[in-house]
Amino acid sequence: MSKSLRLIGFPNSGLLVFHAGIEIGFFENYATPVSLEVTPSSIYQLVNLIDGKFDIACGAVDNFIAYQENAGEETPKNNPDLAIFMGATQIELSLVAGPGIQTIEDLRGTEVAMDAISTGFAFVLYKMLDNAGLRPGDYSLVSVGATPHRWQGVKDGNYSCTLLIEPFTSQAKALGYKVLCSSRDVFKNYPGQMFGVMRRWANSNEDRIVGFIKGYLDALNWVLNENNTDSARNMLLRHMPQLNPKTVVPALETLKNPETGLVSDGLIDREGLKTVLELRSKYAANDKPLSDIEEYIDETFYRRVINLPKH
Structure with missing residues:
Protein backbone atom coordinates (compact mmCIF):
# COMPACT_ATOMS: atom_id res chain seq x y z
CA MET A 1 0.00 0.00 0.00
CA ILE A 91 -14.77 32.89 1.96
CA GLU A 92 -17.10 35.08 3.92
CA LEU A 93 -15.45 36.28 7.12
CA SER A 94 -17.91 37.60 9.68
CA LEU A 95 -16.86 39.92 12.49
CA VAL A 96 -18.90 38.52 15.37
CA ALA A 97 -19.17 40.43 18.64
CA GLY A 98 -19.84 39.34 22.19
CA PRO A 99 -22.52 40.75 24.51
CA GLY A 100 -22.56 44.52 24.91
CA ILE A 101 -20.92 45.24 21.55
CA GLN A 102 -23.35 46.82 19.09
CA THR A 103 -21.06 48.64 16.64
CA ILE A 104 -17.45 48.55 15.54
CA GLU A 105 -16.90 51.77 17.49
CA ASP A 106 -17.68 49.77 20.65
CA LEU A 107 -14.52 47.74 20.02
CA ARG A 108 -12.36 50.71 20.96
CA GLY A 109 -10.16 49.75 23.91
CA THR A 110 -11.08 46.06 23.77
CA GLU A 111 -9.18 42.85 23.01
CA VAL A 112 -9.94 41.14 19.70
CA ALA A 113 -9.19 37.43 19.23
CA MET A 114 -7.28 36.38 16.10
CA ASP A 115 -5.43 33.32 14.86
CA ALA A 116 -2.26 35.33 14.30
CA ILE A 117 -1.84 39.09 14.38
CA SER A 118 0.41 39.63 11.36
CA THR A 119 -0.63 36.91 8.91
CA GLY A 120 -3.72 35.31 7.43
CA PHE A 121 -7.03 37.07 7.87
CA ALA A 122 -5.64 39.68 10.27
CA PHE A 123 -5.36 42.15 7.40
CA VAL A 124 -9.04 41.68 6.55
CA LEU A 125 -9.83 42.69 10.11
CA TYR A 126 -7.51 45.72 9.87
CA LYS A 127 -9.35 46.83 6.73
CA MET A 128 -12.79 46.38 8.32
CA LEU A 129 -11.83 48.41 11.38
CA ASP A 130 -9.92 50.97 9.31
CA ASN A 131 -13.04 51.61 7.22
CA ALA A 132 -14.98 52.24 10.44
CA GLY A 133 -12.41 54.72 11.75
CA LEU A 134 -10.49 52.49 14.17
CA ARG A 135 -6.72 52.43 13.86
CA PRO A 136 -4.11 50.07 15.34
CA GLY A 137 -3.77 51.14 18.93
CA ASP A 138 -7.49 51.77 19.30
CA TYR A 139 -7.85 48.05 20.05
CA SER A 140 -5.60 45.13 20.97
CA LEU A 141 -5.18 41.93 18.99
CA VAL A 142 -4.55 38.67 20.82
CA SER A 143 -3.21 35.57 19.04
CA VAL A 144 -5.56 32.78 20.16
CA GLY A 145 -5.43 30.17 17.39
CA ALA A 146 -7.89 28.58 14.99
CA THR A 147 -11.58 29.45 14.81
CA PRO A 148 -12.91 27.10 17.53
CA HIS A 149 -10.51 28.59 20.10
CA ARG A 150 -11.37 32.18 19.14
CA TRP A 151 -15.11 31.53 19.12
CA GLN A 152 -14.92 29.89 22.53
CA GLY A 153 -12.98 32.89 23.83
CA VAL A 154 -15.74 35.26 22.71
CA LYS A 155 -18.43 33.05 24.25
CA ASP A 156 -16.47 32.94 27.51
CA GLY A 157 -16.29 36.75 27.54
CA ASN A 158 -12.50 36.86 27.23
CA TYR A 159 -12.54 38.84 23.98
CA SER A 160 -14.86 41.42 22.45
CA CYS A 161 -15.08 39.84 19.01
CA THR A 162 -13.41 37.68 16.39
CA LEU A 163 -13.63 36.76 12.74
CA LEU A 164 -15.70 33.63 12.14
CA ILE A 165 -16.29 31.39 9.15
CA GLU A 166 -18.83 28.66 8.57
CA PRO A 167 -20.10 26.67 10.30
CA PHE A 168 -19.25 28.86 13.30
CA THR A 169 -21.02 31.93 11.89
CA SER A 170 -24.30 30.04 11.69
CA GLN A 171 -23.82 28.83 15.26
CA ALA A 172 -23.20 32.39 16.46
CA LYS A 173 -26.27 33.75 14.69
CA ALA A 174 -28.42 30.95 16.09
CA LEU A 175 -27.27 31.91 19.59
CA GLY A 176 -28.09 35.58 19.01
CA TYR A 177 -24.58 36.97 18.56
CA LYS A 178 -24.29 40.10 16.42
CA VAL A 179 -22.39 40.24 13.12
CA LEU A 180 -20.78 43.69 12.92
CA CYS A 181 -19.34 43.37 9.43
CA SER A 182 -18.73 40.84 6.68
CA SER A 183 -15.75 40.59 4.34
CA ARG A 184 -18.29 40.73 1.53
CA ASP A 185 -19.13 44.27 2.68
CA VAL A 186 -15.51 45.24 2.09
CA PHE A 187 -14.23 43.14 -0.82
CA LYS A 188 -15.81 42.06 -4.08
CA ASN A 189 -14.15 38.71 -3.62
Whole structure:
Protein backbone atom coordinates (compact mmCIF):
# COMPACT_ATOMS: atom_id res chain seq x y z
CA MET A 1 0.00 0.00 0.00
CA SER A 2 1.24 3.49 -0.85
CA LYS A 3 2.42 5.73 1.95
CA SER A 4 -0.26 8.21 2.98
CA LEU A 5 0.07 11.78 1.84
CA ARG A 6 0.06 13.96 4.95
CA LEU A 7 -2.51 16.77 4.69
CA ILE A 8 -3.18 19.49 7.27
CA GLY A 9 -6.19 21.81 7.24
CA PHE A 10 -8.22 24.13 9.42
CA PRO A 11 -11.32 23.08 11.35
CA ASN A 12 -14.14 24.31 9.15
CA SER A 13 -16.87 22.95 6.92
CA GLY A 14 -14.48 22.83 3.95
CA LEU A 15 -12.92 19.72 5.49
CA LEU A 16 -16.00 17.91 4.21
CA VAL A 17 -14.31 17.42 0.84
CA PHE A 18 -11.33 15.73 2.47
CA HIS A 19 -13.56 13.49 4.57
CA ALA A 20 -15.48 12.49 1.44
CA GLY A 21 -12.25 11.83 -0.43
CA ILE A 22 -10.93 9.61 2.35
CA GLU A 23 -14.13 7.78 3.31
CA ILE A 24 -15.56 7.17 -0.15
CA GLY A 25 -12.16 6.32 -1.59
CA PHE A 26 -11.62 9.07 -4.15
CA PHE A 27 -7.96 9.49 -3.17
CA GLU A 28 -7.40 5.72 -3.10
CA ASN A 29 -8.74 5.54 -6.66
CA TYR A 30 -5.54 7.27 -7.74
CA ALA A 31 -3.24 5.28 -5.44
CA THR A 32 -2.86 8.34 -3.21
CA PRO A 33 -4.12 7.58 0.29
CA VAL A 34 -4.44 10.68 2.45
CA SER A 35 -4.19 11.20 6.20
CA LEU A 36 -5.71 14.40 7.56
CA GLU A 37 -4.70 16.40 10.62
CA VAL A 38 -6.64 19.43 11.84
CA THR A 39 -4.36 22.30 12.79
CA PRO A 40 -4.70 24.30 16.01
CA SER A 41 -3.24 27.43 14.37
CA SER A 42 -1.67 28.85 11.23
CA ILE A 43 1.70 28.93 12.99
CA TYR A 44 1.60 25.20 13.64
CA GLN A 45 0.43 24.50 10.10
CA LEU A 46 3.02 26.52 8.21
CA VAL A 47 6.03 25.77 10.40
CA ASN A 48 5.37 22.04 10.18
CA LEU A 49 4.69 22.16 6.44
CA ILE A 50 8.01 23.88 5.84
CA ASP A 51 9.85 21.55 8.23
CA GLY A 52 8.47 18.44 6.54
CA LYS A 53 5.96 17.04 9.01
CA PHE A 54 3.20 17.54 6.43
CA ASP A 55 3.20 17.29 2.64
CA ILE A 56 0.28 19.56 1.71
CA ALA A 57 -1.52 22.31 3.61
CA CYS A 58 -4.89 23.89 2.95
CA GLY A 59 -5.01 27.31 4.55
CA ALA A 60 -5.39 31.06 4.24
CA VAL A 61 -3.52 32.39 1.23
CA ASP A 62 -1.70 35.12 3.13
CA ASN A 63 -0.08 32.55 5.41
CA PHE A 64 1.78 30.96 2.50
CA ILE A 65 2.91 34.38 1.30
CA ALA A 66 3.96 35.52 4.76
CA TYR A 67 6.12 32.48 5.46
CA GLN A 68 7.62 32.52 1.98
CA GLU A 69 8.65 36.13 2.67
CA ASN A 70 10.10 35.12 6.08
CA ALA A 71 7.39 37.20 7.76
CA GLY A 72 5.66 34.47 9.75
CA GLU A 73 5.15 34.70 13.49
CA GLU A 74 7.59 31.82 14.09
CA THR A 75 10.71 30.81 12.19
CA PRO A 76 10.85 27.27 10.76
CA LYS A 77 14.06 25.25 10.80
CA ASN A 78 14.04 24.87 7.01
CA ASN A 79 14.14 27.63 4.43
CA PRO A 80 10.70 28.25 2.90
CA ASP A 81 10.19 27.08 -0.66
CA LEU A 82 6.42 27.39 -0.85
CA ALA A 83 4.07 27.36 -3.80
CA ILE A 84 0.30 27.63 -4.07
CA PHE A 85 -0.89 24.98 -6.53
CA MET A 86 -4.71 24.91 -6.36
CA GLY A 87 -7.66 26.89 -5.04
CA ALA A 88 -9.98 25.54 -2.36
CA THR A 89 -12.53 28.13 -1.21
CA GLN A 90 -13.80 31.63 -1.44
CA ILE A 91 -14.77 32.89 1.96
CA GLU A 92 -17.10 35.08 3.92
CA LEU A 93 -15.45 36.28 7.12
CA SER A 94 -17.91 37.60 9.68
CA LEU A 95 -16.86 39.92 12.49
CA VAL A 96 -18.90 38.52 15.37
CA ALA A 97 -19.17 40.43 18.64
CA GLY A 98 -19.84 39.34 22.19
CA PRO A 99 -22.52 40.75 24.51
CA GLY A 100 -22.56 44.52 24.91
CA ILE A 101 -20.92 45.24 21.55
CA GLN A 102 -23.35 46.82 19.09
CA THR A 103 -21.06 48.64 16.64
CA ILE A 104 -17.45 48.55 15.54
CA GLU A 105 -16.90 51.77 17.49
CA ASP A 106 -17.68 49.77 20.65
CA LEU A 107 -14.52 47.74 20.02
CA ARG A 108 -12.36 50.71 20.96
CA GLY A 109 -10.16 49.75 23.91
CA THR A 110 -11.08 46.06 23.77
CA GLU A 111 -9.18 42.85 23.01
CA VAL A 112 -9.94 41.14 19.70
CA ALA A 113 -9.19 37.43 19.23
CA MET A 114 -7.28 36.38 16.10
CA ASP A 115 -5.43 33.32 14.86
CA ALA A 116 -2.26 35.33 14.30
CA ILE A 117 -1.84 39.09 14.38
CA SER A 118 0.41 39.63 11.36
CA THR A 119 -0.63 36.91 8.91
CA GLY A 120 -3.72 35.31 7.43
CA PHE A 121 -7.03 37.07 7.87
CA ALA A 122 -5.64 39.68 10.27
CA PHE A 123 -5.36 42.15 7.40
CA VAL A 124 -9.04 41.68 6.55
CA LEU A 125 -9.83 42.69 10.11
CA TYR A 126 -7.51 45.72 9.87
CA LYS A 127 -9.35 46.83 6.73
CA MET A 128 -12.79 46.38 8.32
CA LEU A 129 -11.83 48.41 11.38
CA ASP A 130 -9.92 50.97 9.31
CA ASN A 131 -13.04 51.61 7.22
CA ALA A 132 -14.98 52.24 10.44
CA GLY A 133 -12.41 54.72 11.75
CA LEU A 134 -10.49 52.49 14.17
CA ARG A 135 -6.72 52.43 13.86
CA PRO A 136 -4.11 50.07 15.34
CA GLY A 137 -3.77 51.14 18.93
CA ASP A 138 -7.49 51.77 19.30
CA TYR A 139 -7.85 48.05 20.05
CA SER A 140 -5.60 45.13 20.97
CA LEU A 141 -5.18 41.93 18.99
CA VAL A 142 -4.55 38.67 20.82
CA SER A 143 -3.21 35.57 19.04
CA VAL A 144 -5.56 32.78 20.16
CA GLY A 145 -5.43 30.17 17.39
CA ALA A 146 -7.89 28.58 14.99
CA THR A 147 -11.58 29.45 14.81
CA PRO A 148 -12.91 27.10 17.53
CA HIS A 149 -10.51 28.59 20.10
CA ARG A 150 -11.37 32.18 19.14
CA TRP A 151 -15.11 31.53 19.12
CA GLN A 152 -14.92 29.89 22.53
CA GLY A 153 -12.98 32.89 23.83
CA VAL A 154 -15.74 35.26 22.71
CA LYS A 155 -18.43 33.05 24.25
CA ASP A 156 -16.47 32.94 27.51
CA GLY A 157 -16.29 36.75 27.54
CA ASN A 158 -12.50 36.86 27.23
CA TYR A 159 -12.54 38.84 23.98
CA SER A 160 -14.86 41.42 22.45
CA CYS A 161 -15.08 39.84 19.01
CA THR A 162 -13.41 37.68 16.39
CA LEU A 163 -13.63 36.76 12.74
CA LEU A 164 -15.70 33.63 12.14
CA ILE A 165 -16.29 31.39 9.15
CA GLU A 166 -18.83 28.66 8.57
CA PRO A 167 -20.10 26.67 10.30
CA PHE A 168 -19.25 28.86 13.30
CA THR A 169 -21.02 31.93 11.89
CA SER A 170 -24.30 30.04 11.69
CA GLN A 171 -23.82 28.83 15.26
CA ALA A 172 -23.20 32.39 16.46
CA LYS A 173 -26.27 33.75 14.69
CA ALA A 174 -28.42 30.95 16.09
CA LEU A 175 -27.27 31.91 19.59
CA GLY A 176 -28.09 35.58 19.01
CA TYR A 177 -24.58 36.97 18.56
CA LYS A 178 -24.29 40.10 16.42
CA VAL A 179 -22.39 40.24 13.12
CA LEU A 180 -20.78 43.69 12.92
CA CYS A 181 -19.34 43.37 9.43
CA SER A 182 -18.73 40.84 6.68
CA SER A 183 -15.75 40.59 4.34
CA ARG A 184 -18.29 40.73 1.53
CA ASP A 185 -19.13 44.27 2.68
CA VAL A 186 -15.51 45.24 2.09
CA PHE A 187 -14.23 43.14 -0.82
CA LYS A 188 -15.81 42.06 -4.08
CA ASN A 189 -14.15 38.71 -3.62
CA TYR A 190 -11.62 37.43 -1.16
CA PRO A 191 -10.00 34.02 -1.47
CA GLY A 192 -10.51 31.82 1.53
CA GLN A 193 -8.15 28.89 1.39
CA MET A 194 -5.76 27.49 -1.17
CA PHE A 195 -3.44 24.52 -1.27
CA GLY A 196 0.24 25.05 -0.61
CA VAL A 197 3.25 22.79 -0.81
CA MET A 198 7.02 22.91 -0.56
CA ARG A 199 8.31 22.98 -4.14
CA ARG A 200 11.18 20.60 -3.35
CA TRP A 201 8.76 17.98 -2.07
CA ALA A 202 6.30 18.49 -4.93
CA ASN A 203 8.95 18.15 -7.62
CA SER A 204 10.06 14.86 -6.07
CA ASN A 205 6.50 13.56 -5.70
CA GLU A 206 4.81 14.70 -8.88
CA ASP A 207 2.66 11.60 -9.37
CA ARG A 208 1.42 11.75 -5.77
CA ILE A 209 0.42 15.40 -5.96
CA VAL A 210 -1.33 14.78 -9.29
CA GLY A 211 -3.17 11.84 -7.69
CA PHE A 212 -4.16 14.09 -4.81
CA ILE A 213 -5.55 16.74 -7.18
CA LYS A 214 -7.57 14.14 -9.11
CA GLY A 215 -8.97 12.62 -5.93
CA TYR A 216 -9.77 16.03 -4.47
CA LEU A 217 -11.64 17.16 -7.59
CA ASP A 218 -13.68 13.94 -7.60
CA ALA A 219 -14.54 14.42 -3.92
CA LEU A 220 -15.38 18.06 -4.61
CA ASN A 221 -17.80 17.07 -7.36
CA TRP A 222 -19.42 14.57 -4.99
CA VAL A 223 -19.98 17.25 -2.33
CA LEU A 224 -21.39 19.71 -4.86
CA ASN A 225 -23.73 17.16 -6.45
CA GLU A 226 -27.27 17.86 -5.23
CA ASN A 227 -28.03 14.13 -5.26
CA ASN A 228 -25.56 13.74 -2.40
CA THR A 229 -26.89 16.56 -0.20
CA ASP A 230 -28.32 14.31 2.51
CA SER A 231 -25.18 12.17 2.66
CA ALA A 232 -22.96 15.27 2.71
CA ARG A 233 -25.03 16.82 5.49
CA ASN A 234 -24.78 13.66 7.60
CA MET A 235 -21.05 13.42 6.99
CA LEU A 236 -20.57 17.04 8.07
CA LEU A 237 -22.61 16.46 11.23
CA ARG A 238 -20.58 13.37 12.04
CA HIS A 239 -17.26 15.17 11.74
CA MET A 240 -18.39 18.42 13.36
CA PRO A 241 -20.53 17.30 16.31
CA GLN A 242 -20.82 20.88 17.57
CA LEU A 243 -23.26 21.46 14.69
CA ASN A 244 -26.92 20.55 14.91
CA PRO A 245 -29.52 19.77 12.23
CA LYS A 246 -30.58 23.44 12.12
CA THR A 247 -27.14 25.04 11.76
CA VAL A 248 -25.78 22.41 9.38
CA VAL A 249 -28.23 23.47 6.65
CA PRO A 250 -27.02 27.10 6.27
CA ALA A 251 -23.42 25.94 6.78
CA LEU A 252 -23.69 23.51 3.87
CA GLU A 253 -25.49 26.08 1.70
CA THR A 254 -22.69 28.59 2.32
CA LEU A 255 -20.09 25.94 1.57
CA LYS A 256 -21.73 25.10 -1.78
CA ASN A 257 -22.14 28.76 -2.78
CA PRO A 258 -19.24 29.59 -5.17
CA GLU A 259 -19.04 33.14 -3.78
CA THR A 260 -18.60 32.05 -0.16
CA GLY A 261 -17.49 28.45 -0.32
CA LEU A 262 -15.94 25.77 -2.47
CA VAL A 263 -14.19 26.67 -5.72
CA SER A 264 -15.90 24.25 -8.08
CA ASP A 265 -12.91 23.65 -10.37
CA GLY A 266 -10.01 24.24 -7.98
CA LEU A 267 -8.86 27.20 -10.04
CA ILE A 268 -6.65 29.77 -8.31
CA ASP A 269 -8.41 33.12 -7.90
CA ARG A 270 -5.79 35.48 -9.28
CA GLU A 271 -7.78 38.65 -8.68
CA GLY A 272 -8.36 37.60 -5.10
CA LEU A 273 -4.67 36.84 -4.71
CA LYS A 274 -3.90 40.38 -5.86
CA THR A 275 -6.19 41.65 -3.09
CA VAL A 276 -4.24 39.59 -0.55
CA LEU A 277 -0.95 41.12 -1.73
CA GLU A 278 -2.42 44.63 -1.62
CA LEU A 279 -3.56 44.13 1.99
CA ARG A 280 -0.20 42.70 3.04
CA SER A 281 1.62 45.56 1.33
CA LYS A 282 -0.55 48.11 3.16
CA TYR A 283 -0.70 46.66 6.66
CA ALA A 284 2.46 44.57 7.07
CA ALA A 285 6.10 45.60 7.35
CA ASN A 286 7.58 44.39 4.07
CA ASP A 287 11.12 44.54 2.80
CA LYS A 288 9.85 44.88 -0.77
CA PRO A 289 6.60 45.73 -2.56
CA LEU A 290 4.47 42.65 -3.08
CA SER A 291 2.67 42.74 -6.41
CA ASP A 292 3.69 39.75 -8.56
CA ILE A 293 1.31 36.92 -7.73
CA GLU A 294 3.15 34.55 -10.07
CA GLU A 295 6.03 34.39 -7.58
CA TYR A 296 3.81 32.38 -5.26
CA ILE A 297 2.03 30.08 -7.74
CA ASP A 298 2.98 26.81 -9.43
CA GLU A 299 0.21 25.30 -11.55
CA THR A 300 2.42 22.65 -13.16
CA PHE A 301 0.66 19.80 -11.39
CA TYR A 302 -2.83 21.22 -11.81
CA ARG A 303 -2.20 21.52 -15.57
CA ARG A 304 -1.48 17.80 -15.73
CA VAL A 305 -5.04 17.23 -14.56
CA ILE A 306 -6.89 20.18 -16.12
CA ASN A 307 -6.25 21.58 -19.59
CA LEU A 308 -5.34 25.03 -18.32
CA PRO A 309 -3.78 27.77 -20.50
CA LYS A 310 -0.59 29.29 -19.18
CA HIS A 311 -0.67 32.84 -17.82
